[in-house]
Amino acid sequence: MTVSRLDEAKRIEAAIVAAGGHLPEEHRHLLRGARRVDTSESVNVPAEVEQSVPAALEAPTFADYAEQHVANLTGVEEGYRAQYRRDVARHMTPVFGDLPLTAVNRSLVRGWLRGLEAGTHPWLVGRPPLAYRTRKRLATEAGAVMRAALADELIVRDPFVGVRVGKPEHTASRQETIRALTHDEWRRLEAELPAGVYRDLATVAVGTGLRWSELTALECRHVVLDDGRPRVEVRQAWKDTRAGKADRYEIGRPKSDRSVREVTVGAGVAQVLARLVADRPEDAYVFTTPATSGTHAGRQGGAPIRSANYRHRVWAPAVARVFPHGRGVRFHDLRHTHASWLINAGRPLTEVQRRLGHESIQLTSDTYGWLLPSSTDAAVAAIEAAMAAEAEVA
Known part of the structure; x- marks a missing residue:
């Protein structure tokens, strides 16, 4: 032939x-x-x-079958689907996208993963190698395509079985990455934020521990202040569709089932929320830009506040004034601050988990367990007791 x-x-x-x-x-x-x-x-x-x-x-090519696989995924956000397609186009198609599924073997998979790790993959020329977590995600996505092909009896074996992604690079510990403000630091930062909705946004963030996507998606109907138990009801969140268009965000469900929750608030935060929702329609977003014109004006009197705009115009300048020579503070650190204050006040991790909307107590423990003063105190006491007993025997 x-x-x-x-x-x-x-x-x-x-x-x-x-x-x-x-x-x-x-x-x-x-x-x-x-x-x-x-x-x-x-x-x-x-x-x-x-x-x-x-x-x-x-057999169909990997690229064709991958597109079919991604298009038929159920129970996923469109943002995830868009990211999956981008990953296939950038990182998989250049290496084996044009090959029949039957030609994607273990040797080819190993070479692909090595290229991602070493920076020799075609898309990475002139760019740094991919981090371990990114390589792990890509291997999971490509492996899912091949497992689906195996289930459809298009291939006889999965070439990803037993193939290692490599070792993760050193990553900073939780103690190194989490920045929780002290009460004094928060008061100084709060004072530097411009009065009005932009300061109120940060105040409610500290008082509730909500994620940015949840906080800015709150509508007035989600704020309950009239039954003696002031609270916010987390029912939706902004999702990044990654569609490459100007308005690429859309409303969807929160991050997980546990993220659908009610978070009670204190009198100070309730007072801020009462001012924000007063005389406004139920479907108005609680936090909007001061502008009164634009696409969303008819519904809410202003546009939703977007993270990039807030970070560059409001948050970063205020942080620089309060911490001119210190480590930066992210808006997400207000969520860590909320958790830290609860733990320092002696509240159990299960309560912190419920307020933050973590899917599991393990996640809460892994993230904040080291903040528990009782755990370290108990450990020190145990060692002291053991050393004292040893001394008595001697």
Whole structure:
């Protein structure tokens, strides 16, 4: 069998490899220089594997099947679907997107992962290598495509089984990454924020521990102040569709089932919320820009506050004035501050979990357990008691 077109030669070679054969050495240059060679050259397929080639070529390409897989995913946000498609296009298609599923073998997968780690992957030329977590996500996504192909009986084995992504690089500990403000630091930062909705946004964040996406998606109907138990009801959150358009955010469900919750507030935060929702329609967003014109004006009297705009125009300047030489403070650190104050006040981790909307107590413990003064005090007391007992015996 002879093949003249280069792209067909690639598919034939991949099919031969999948079938256990080898491309003759004299023709391997067709697949190295790829599109620069004379496509009139031919590839001679060894007769002993010729019968295996047609079946391999009938399998869809990885790129085509991956698109089908992503399009048919259920129970996912559109932002996740868009990210999945982007990952396939950037990181998978350049290496094995044009190959039949049957040609994606363990050797190819290992080489792909090594390229992502070393920075030799085509998309990474001129860019730094990918972090371990990103490589892990890509391997999970590509592996899911191949597992679906295995379930559809398009391949006979999953090439991702037993393949390691590599070792994670050193990452900062929780103690290094979490920045919880003291009461004095918060008072100084609060005073530097411009009075009005932008300061109120930060105040409610500290008082509730809500995520940015939850906080800015609150509508007036989600604020309950008239039954003796002031609270906010978290029922929705902004989702980034990653669609590349100007208004790429849309309202969706919170991060997890546990994130759908009610968070009680104190008198000070309740007073701020009462001012924000007074004489406004139930479907108005609680936090909006001061502008009264624009797409959202008819519904809420202003546009939703977006994180990038708030961070650059409001948050970063205030932080720089309060901490000119110190470590920066992110808006998300107000959530950590909320948790830290609860823990320092002796509240149990289960209560912190419920207020923050964590899916599991393990997540809360892993994130904030080191803040528990009782755990370290008890450990020290245990060591002291053991050392004292040893001294008495001696």
